[in-house]
Amino acid sequence: MTIQIRIERTTAPKPRPQASELGFGKYFTDHMFIVDYAEGKGWHDARIVPYQPITLDPAAKVFHYGQTIFEGLKAYRTETGQIALFRPDMNMKRLNRSNDRMSIPAIEEELGLEALRQLVLIDKDWIPDAPETSLYVRPFVIATEAALGVSPSKQYQFIIIMSPVGSYYAEGIKPVSIYVESEYVRAVAGGVGHVKTAGNYAAGLKAQEGATEQGCAQVLWLDGVHRKYVEEVGSMNVFFRLGNKIVTPALTGSLLSGITRDSVIHLLRHWGLEVEERLISIDEVTQAQKDGSLKEMFGTGTAAVISPVGSLYWQGEKLTIGDGSTGELTLRVYETMTGIQTGRIEDPFGWRVALD
Numbered sequence: 538m539t540i541q542i543r544i545e546r547t548t549a550p551k552p553r554p555q556a557s558e559l560g561f562g563k564y565f566t567d568h569m570f571i572v573d574y575a576e577g578k579g580w581h582d583a584r585i586v587p588y589q590p591i592t593l594d595p596a597a598k599v600f601h602y603g604q605t606i607f608e609g610l611k612a613y614r615t616e617t618g619q620i621a622l623f624r625p626d627m628n629m630k631r632l633n634r635s636n637d638r639m640s641i642p643a644i645e646e647e648l649g650l651e652a653l654r655q656l657v658l659i660d661k662d663w664i665p666d667a668p669e670t671s672l673y674v675r676p677f678v679i680a681t682e683a684a685l686g687v688s689p690s691k692q693y694q695f696i697i698i699m700s701p702v703g704s705y706y707a708e709g710i711k712p713v714s715i716y717v718e719s720e721y722v723r724a725v726a727g728g729v730g731h732v733k734t735a736g737n738y739a740a741g742l743k744a745q746e747g748a749t750e751q752g753c754a755q756v757l758w759l760d761g762v763h764r765k766y767v768e769e770v771g772s773m774n775v776f777f778r779l780g781n782k783i784v785t786p787a788l789t790g791s792l793l794s795g796i797t798r799d800s801v802i803h804l805l806r807h808w809g810l811e812v813e814e815r816l817i818s819i820d821e822v823t824q825a826q827k828d829g830s831l832k833e834m835f836g837t838g839t840a841a842v843i844s845p846v847g848s849l850y851w852q853g854e855k856l857t858i859g860d861g862s863t864g865e866l867t868l869r870v871y872e873t874m875t876g877i878q879t880g881r882i883e884d885p886f887g888w889r890v891a892l893d
């Protein structure tokens with residue numbers, strides 16, 4: 538298949554923000570990618586155009602029934618000046634699994650990867666080069682057909698936008714406090730918890746507000762059926778070091794299959810460590826905290842890569858993990874993952890994909 542992407546360059550490039558003011562997802566680059574879908578015609582008219590608002594009919598199905606999915610990955614400028622993505626094929630595969638669950642037509646993986654490559658290269662000067670900064674890439678699909686019947690849309694747009702993001706840990710990697718949520722649940726197996734679809738995140742905002750009020754950075758979600766098994770931390774997967782074993786919740790259908798999660802499991806096993814993917818209850822976690830076998834806990838996701846957990850709030854109690862600081866394994870995983878992503882260290886897994 539030859540992939541044709543039409544290119545219309547901006548005539549009015551925007552000023553670049555300072556590295557210090559980047560934050561997360563506040564600034565957007567000069568260009569965006571769009572491809573349309575129409576029933577009978579398939580995906581067509583792939584193009585890179587100046588970053589701009591899109592116009593949709595108020596009846597577009599995405600507004601009413603949330604037929605939409607997204608992805609998130611990062612482009613890095615390596616120490617040798619190369620531009621690289623981290624396992625982008627995994628994002629395209631997950632995007633199509635999400636599409637399938639949300640009754641959205643599949644997008645050829647090669648088209649998605651070529652769109653990513655060309656878009657990142659066109660806006661490569663937007664990739665910040667200060668340590669630990671990157672260009673966050675947000676592909677997403679929306680149902681654009683103007684019709685209020687509850688049925689799969691006959692029209693879609695697949696769009697990619699990009700945002701330079703600052704260092705997640707401006708003052709060094711730092712543990713966060715986590716609120717164990719007992720009132721709200723995020724998802725149940727059979728639903729869409731394993732899909733990066735908008736509604737999951739809107740549904741989580743209320744719990745996040747509660748966590749913030751308690752002085753916590755994120756929510757720890759428990760499963761929706763038994764209200765007992767640990768699922769995820771905010772929008773990150775979660776790992777526990779129990780003695781010398783590492784445990785992470787199994788992919789039961791209600792949690793997201795993180796690419797960082799998968800990479801961390803590979804890495805830990807590569808180091809000869811024992812990793813268990815299984816159910817882990819909040820009781821097991823609190824018991825391990827009390828008897829001292831819970832040594833470390835961390836979240837994994839594209840944005841923060843690794844987020845150490847310093848304490849858990851559960852049933853009015855604050856439980857400190859280890860000595861409350863970033864654990865030794867957590868730090869090693871963080872350094873290695875970011876090292877592979879940015880080319881600081883060798884990549885034995887072939888995860889870093891150079892674009893130029």
Ligand SMILES: *Cc1c(COP(=O)(O)O)cnc(C)c1O
Pocket residue numbers: 609733769771772773774793794795796797798837838839840
């Ligand atoms: C995106 C996401 C993750 C992390 O996935 P990565 O591929 O590692 O970025 C975990 N949980 C949820 C709910 C997510 O949306």
